[in-house]
Amino acid sequence: MPFAAPITHLWLREETKPMEHRAALSPDACKKLLEHGGFEITVEACKERIFRDSEYEDVGCRIVPGDSWRQAPADAIITGLKELPENDQTPLPHTHIMFAHCYKQQGGWKDVLSRFSEGKGLLYDLEFLQDDSGRRVAAFGFYAGFTGSAVGIDAWCHQQLHAGEKYPTIKPYPNEDKLIADIKGKLAKIGKAPKIMVMGAMGRCGSGAVSLARKAGIPEENILKWDMAETAKGGPFQEIMDVDIFVNCIYLSSEIPPFVTQQQIDSDRQLSVIVDVSCDTTNPFNPIPIYSVNTTFDNALLDIESTNPKPLQLCSIDHLPTMLPREASNQFALDLLPTLLQLPARATAPVWTRAAELYNDKVASMAAAE
Ligand SMILES: NC(=O)c1ccc[n+]([C@@H]2O[C@H](COP(=O)([O-])OP(=O)(O)OC[C@H]3O[C@@H](n4cnc5c(N)ncnc54)[C@H](O)[C@@H]3O)[C@@H](O)[C@H]2O)c1
Structure with a gap:
């Protein structure tokens, strides 16, 4: 037999x-x-x-x-x-x-x-579960960056269309097409595209964040893609203050100088939305040391205190792919x-x-x- x-x-x-x-x-x-x-x-x-x-x-x-x-x-x-x-x-x-x-x-x-x-x-x-080079065989990173970028753009649209109103509860979308159509519709109402910087753009989360921005129709010149080479000079970075939306997707493995500081936030800036996909919220080396709690789908955005009256809102949801x-x-x-x-x-x-x-x-x- x-x-x-x-x-x-x-x-x-x-x-x-x-x-x-x-x-x-x-x-x-x-x-x-x-x-x-x-x-x-x-x-x-x-x-x-x-x-x-x-x-x-x-x-x-x-x-x-x-x-x-x-x-x-x-x-x-x-x-x-x-x-x-x-x-x-x-x-x-x-x-x-x-x-x-x-x-x-x-x-x-x-x-x-x-x-x-x-x-x-x-x-x-x-x-x-890691391959021979120590890299995880499966992770949710791409869609964490993808949805994080979506929240960032959507929050920026909300600031333009409904200034001062609370950002609504985030509900999971049945599929990607619906999410993109929703964001495209809001961007069309505003009639201009934001400038977005993706930090850690070469990684899993970062490539997802860039992919969403492209699919939402943001022109390539408005999507700044930064990774190790661009941050080698050491932060903080004025370039982050000069965009509308900052999406942080780095994998933090050691102490690095902060990307942003409270002093910058208090000064003149274009920046009004930060999405911290990396969520190193309680890490002593959090490169965005201006907040210390995770946000949720019900209350997605934290109002960052600043002496500058221009709003700055931050999203630090640690289970973004659920969206x-x-x-x-x-x-x-x-x-x-x-x-x-x-x-x-x-x-x-x-x-x-x-x-x-x-x-x-x-x-x-x-x-x-x-
Ligand atoms: N919020 C969520 O829902 C969620 C979900 C999944 C993963 N994550 C987190 O996202 C982070 C990134 O995960 P990943 O899978 O994309 O990692 P990854 O290793 O694929 O990518 C990280 C990228 O960051 C870059 N990087 C590291 N240090 C940098 C620095 N100082 N300056 C510029 N770039 C730098 C790397 O070169 C790399 O391209 C992790 O901390 C992970 O835990 C969050």
Whole structure:
């Protein structure tokens, strides 16, 4: 009898975090996994998810009730994005793929990690699935920059069209085309394009921010693209004060001089909107040291105090891709796909063995700290 390779069973769980419409696996990615062969995919029904259950069913996934992953077969790999509900402290016997936010000693990290070790489960943390060069295999960066840039332009339009009025609550868009049409409509009413500077323009978030500005019809000469070469001279930078919108997308890895200072904000300037996509809000080396809280979809903009009467508003939402859940999820899942295809060989595939070693190291460091 020919040897039948074991099937890898992925189980997409329902997300329970409020306002989370994204998914770790899109129907498109599921279709590709199933067409490749060697995979079985179970999807928990979910009303909040941007993809309808039927979209998964149509490509061959099996639909089961939401929140049923605890009863999944022992070999199922439970796949999700966000944290598991905090009110449940039961041990976790399965292998999970997710963003667990417990490797950098975040609040409650031991509670999360000990559930895996007590249940003899395994955590493959999505934030630490890295290729041989140490780069993350999948991240939401592009759509964080894309939507951050959209908020920046939209906030600038709001300042022109509804001066002094509160910026409305941001609602997720069903798709990218609707978001772009919305912004184009507002820019058309104003009749002129803002000047925008994207910092970290060569990175994932930065390229998304530039892409949105182009799709919104902002002329190329109005989009300043800065990265390491332009900031090598050291900040603060007058060039930031001379644009309308500043979108910060850098990856901060060490102490750098600030990009902007309060003194500049208090002086004559063109700048009226900052979107800090990087959100190094509480980092002592935050290069935008004029604020210290994250904003939310309900209250997206912070009014920065200034002796200059011209308004300056800042957005520091740390989950921006939620604004475009369909495209953001699909891009993430397709970036993850080549790594998922290595799951059947995970015992020897470096990206998975490294992630398992990291999990074991973190469990060991937790035990040592006790
Ligand atoms: N707000 C959100 O919702 C959200 C979502 C995803 C990621 N992020 C954050 O966005 C940041 C960027 O992520 P990424 O995936 O785009 O990183 P990335 O590594 O792909 O890109 C970062 C870019 O910043 C540039 N850079 C670094 N230091 C710089 C400096 N001093 N001056 C000019 N350019 C500099 C790099 O050269 C690179 O091009 C991270 O901090 C990440 O956590 C935020």
